[in-house]
Amino acid sequence: MCPRAFNPSSSSAHDYTVVFSAGQVQPSAPDQLEGSFGLFFAGQTASLRFPANQANASAAVCELAFESLPNVRDVSCFVEANRSDSFGNTTYVVRVNAWASAFDSYMTNLWSHDGNPPTALWACDA
Numbered sequence: 001m002c003p004r005a006f007n008p009s010s011s012s013a014h015d016y017t018v019v020f021s022a023g024q025v026q027p028s029a030p031d032q033l034e035g036s037f038g039l040f041f042a043g044q045t046a047s048l049r050f051p052a053n054q055a056n057a058s059a060a061v062c063e064l065a066f067e068s069l070p071n072v073r074d075v076s077c078f079v080e081a082n083r084s085d086s087f088g089n090t091t092y093v094v095r096v097n098a099w100a101s102a103f104d105s106y107m108t109n110l111w112s113h114d115g116n117p118p119t120a121l122w123a124c125d126a
Contacts, residue, residue: 016096016115018122022052023089040123043111044071052126062092071106073098 022037036049050065051057062077074097079090099115100106107113113121 016117018094018096018119019091020094020124021089021091035126038125039065039069040125041069042071042106042113042117042121043108044069044106050124057090057092062094066094071100071111072096073100 035052037052038049039046046065047068048065051061057079059077059079062079063075066072066075066077076095076097078093078095099113111121
């Protein structure tokens with residue numbers, strides 16, 4: 001059985017990737033960015049909050065936070081080093097390796113996707 005929305009005959013298969021950035025609009029001091037943000041995807045809320053400042057997070061913490069979304073099974077997180085700065089502003093690149101199965105009750109007539117969801121289904125709250 002192929003993963004949801006995977007077409008093995010397609011030559012344009014690629015991983016679903018979403019980019020999240022956390023930062024200050026007008027940073028005034030190094031490492032001033034504090035706190036955490038909540039993640040939301042397709043009507044579900046992550047059970048773990050994600051640290052906003054990269055100094056307080058790692059790829060493992062990022063993966064735990066995203067995988068705590070009940071409709072996401074497995075992710076790989078990367079911190080883009082060239083996008084991190086001394087103010088704690090950071091960009092996280094999250095590759096979704098596996099979604100919840102079609103047999104899970106997380107997809108409804110309001111919240112569903114074919115394996116390539118629009119970015120409008122993602123949200124975060126500081």
